Amino acid sequence: MSNMINSLSNMRLLDDLARKETFIHRIHPLIKLLTTVVYLTVVVSFERYEIIGLLPFIFYPILIFAFAELPVAPILKMILLIEPFIIGIGILNPLFDHSKVLFGGIAISKGWVTFLSILIKCSLTVTASILLIATTGMDRFAVALRMLKIPKIFVLQILLTYRYISVLIEEVSRMIRAYSLRAPGQKGLKWSAWGSFAGQILLRTFERAERVYQAMNLRGFTGEYYTGDIAKLSFKDLAYFAAWSLFFIIARIYNIPVLIGSLFTGVI
Amino acid sequence: MMHMADALISPAVGGTMLATTAGVAAYSIKKLQNELDEKKIPLMGVMGAFVFAAQMINFSIPGTGSSGHLGGGMLLAILLGPYAGFLTMASILLIQALFFGDGGLLAFGCNVFNLGFYTCFIAYPFIYKWFTRKGITSKRIFAGSMASALVALQLGAFSVVLETLLSGKTELPFEKFVLLMQPIHLAIGIVEGLVTAAIITFVWRARPDILEKAANEEAFGNISMKKVLTALSIAVVVVGGLFSWFASANPDGLEWSIEKTAGTAELEAPDGIHETLSEIQSKTALLPDYDFKASENEKTAGQAENAWPAVNAGTSVSGIVGGALTLALAVFTGWVIMLIKRRKIKTTA
Numbered sequence: 001m002s003n004m005i006n007s008l009s010n011m012r013l014l015d016d017l018a019r020k021e022t023f024i025h026r027i028h029p030l031i032k033l034l035t036t037v038v039y040l041t042v043v044v045s046f047e048r049y050e051i052i053g054l055l056p057f058i059f060y061p062i063l064i065f066a067f068a069e070l071p072v073a074p075i076l077k078m079i080l081l082i083e084p085f086i087i088g089i090g091i092l093n094p095l096f097d098h099s100k101v102l103f104g105g106i107a108i109s110k111g112w113v114t115f116l117s118i119l120i121k122c123s124l125t126v127t128a129s130i131l132l133i134a135t136t137g138m139d140r141f142a143v144a145l146r147m148l149k150i151p152k153i154f155v156l157q158i159l160l161t162y163r164y165i166s167v168l169i170e171e172v173s174r175m176i177r178a179y180s181l182r183a184p185g186q187k188g189l190k191w192s193a194w195g196s197f198a199g200q201i202l203l204r205t206f207e208r209a210e211r212v213y214q215a216m217n218l219r220g221f222t223g224e225y226y227t228g229d230i231a232k233l234s235f236k237d238l239a240y241f242a243a244w245s246l247f248f249i250i251a252r253i254y255n256i257p258v259l260i261g262s263l264f265t266g267v268i
Numbered sequence: 269m270m271h272m273a274d275a276l277i278s279p280a281v282g283g284t285m286l287a288t289t290a291g292v293a294a295y296s297i298k299k300l301q302n303e304l305d306e307k308k309i310p311l312m313g314v315m316g317a318f319v320f321a322a323q324m325i326n327f328s329i330p331g332t333g334s335s336g337h338l339g340g341g342m343l344l345a346i347l348l349g350p351y352a353g354f355l356t357m358a359s360i361l362l363i364q365a366l367f368f369g370d371g372g373l374l375a376f377g378c379n380v381f382n383l384g385f386y387t388c389f390i391a392y393p394f395i396y397k398w399f400t401r402k403g404i405t406s407k408r409i410f411a412g413s414m415a416s417a418l419v420a421l422q423l424g425a426f427s428v429v430l431e432t433l434l435s436g437k438t439e440l441p442f443e444k445f446v447l448l449m450q451p452i453h454l455a456i457g458i459v460e461g462l463v464t465a466a467i468i469t470f471v472w473r474a475r476p477d478i479l480e481k482a483a484n485e486e487a488f489g490n491i492s493m494k495k496v497l498t499a500l501s502i503a504v505v506v507v508g509g510l511f512s513w514f515a516s517a518n519p520d521g522l523e524w525s526i527e528k529t530a531g532t533a534e535l536e537a538p539d540g541i542h543e544t545l546s547e548i549q550s551k552t553a554l555l556p557d558y559d560f561k562a563s564e565n566e567k568t569a570g571q572a573e574n575a576w577p578a579v580n581a582g583t584s585v586s587g588i589v590g591g592a593l594t595l596a597l598a599v600f601t602g603w604v605i606m607l608i609k610r611r612k613i614k615t616t617a
Contacts, residue, residue, distance in 0.1 A: 011367055037374075044278065058595065062602035092440055093438065125275050129365060129372060158363065161313045168318050169317075261590025264589055
């Protein structure tokens with residue numbers, strides 16, 4: 001029940017944030033999608049013992065947070081909700097890799113190093129995906145997909161699914177509330193109700209689809225989904241993409257923190 | 269069901285799986301366009317939302333005190349047919365990746381393949397359809413759903429193991445990883461099969477026309493057992509070939525670490541089993557094999573040093589100093605931008 005309310009409020013929050021009007025929000029959706037893909041690819045391409053080299057990549061989310069005027073706390077909460085899963089998996093590394101490595105004069109297990117590396121990568125990649133949608137919104141994201149020549153059937157299907165998730169979640173949570181009021185103290189659905197409970201919602205879903213289709217027809221649906229004005233790519237968009245890509249590639253090739261650090265320790 | 273995360277995957281594996289998935293999706297779209305049933309588009313959309321919501325229902329498992337969840341892959345295949353089912357699964361996974369960071373954009377191809385391909389294009393046509401080939405009864409629905417959910421989840425779990433291994437980010441040895449993943453997904457598969465069977469049986473009793481319509485649309489038609497066996501043996505050869513190629517390309521590949529273990533969310537489903545397994549897991553990991561581990565470390569010591577050039581104390585100190593400075597600088601920059609922005613808002617207001 002609480003996870004349903006959470007999902008709903010998360011989606012609404014991201015929807016609201018996507019309607020802001022900042023410099024980041026005005027960047028072309030396709031450019032933001034491509035920048036995100038480059039970012040993810042570069043972050044993930046680091047090998048499993050890398051920690052220090054990953055740190056410059058935190059500039060990207062921080063700058064997006066700042067320029068797009070996004071609230072840090074609620075988005076951080078969403079990201080933290082994902083972390084337990086990755087911790088559950090990454091924690092196996094220290095169990096399997098006991099070999100030691102010297103780090104700043106202290107011997108630490110390599111397993112912990114890989115674990116920390118996964119944790120950082122996971123935080124960065126999850127943040128990047130959420131920031132993409134928080135500054136773009138589903139409709140403009142769909143425009144980007146269309147520009148990438150993703151067939152319109154699939155794009156339309158994603159938009160419809162997205163649109164109806166909140167409707168269906170509300171319906172399901174109403175039914176769960178009604179059920180739990182009649183079955184106090186019971187954890188989950190009793191097996192004898194499995195089929196009828198989910199099945200009832202499913203049948204209503206089919207009928208809803210029928211009504212949706214009729215409504216779409218009455219409004220002249222011909223298989224085309226209109227997303228409104230699609231701005232052309234401007235010089236600003238291209239510059240945005242080029243600047244970030246350049247930064248990501250430089251940070252991938254050169255270990256910037258080590259360079260800065262040796263500069264400092266050298267001076268001292 | 270296991271969602272691969274971006275952080276657990278290498279760009280090569282992610283890219284290959286994305287291309288494969290795009291190919292299957294393009295084929296499905298073509299098939300759907302041939303059917304020319306545009307009525308199906310809103311149905312797919314609303315069904316995707318249904319599965320999304322239904323994944324949050326707790327189904328309490330009798331006699332265990334724990335509860336399981338629905339994945340929905342088999343349900344979509346049975347109700348919408350393989351092509352529409354596959355596309356619907358893909359859209360659910362994309363929304364989960366974007367809005368919840370569950371899975372990821374790079375791992376999107378892997379996840380659609382693991383959760384959508386095996387259910388819609390292996391388990392549904394070759395197993396579920398075979399069980400219900402002589403018409404639908406509630407027993408056949410049960411047997412078909414159960415068998416297909418079990419097979420689809422085992423294949424999906426094995427894919428996760430392979431994708432993780434090929435990405436090379438984990439410390440898990442292959443056998444241990446398989447021994448961890450397959451039994452967990454056996455349990456998840458049983459729950460998936462039971463829930464799918466319950467829902468399909470209910471729908472069949474209330475609205476048999478929905479199931480009949482989905483079944484008739486099938487291009488697969490009647491499939492003989494011979495074809496099933498042929499397809500399965502081809503799959504075994506392909507998987508086996510891929511695997512031995514991998515093993516020979518990396519002589520110590522089997523002991524290679526799998527840091528990117530797979531999916532996440534579902535590991536939580538049957539809590540009891542997971543706990544026992546990880547207990548066994550930690551025991552087997554810590555006790556035996558110590559010699560073996562040590563000798564392997566010697567063998568790979570050279571590689572490890574290459575992989576981590578910063579082993580000498582001098583560079584790692586500057587790494588720590590520089591890392592701290594980088595982080596401080598990043599946070600400071602963000603803070604300054606926010607301050608300037610706020611001041612601007614104040615002065616304009």
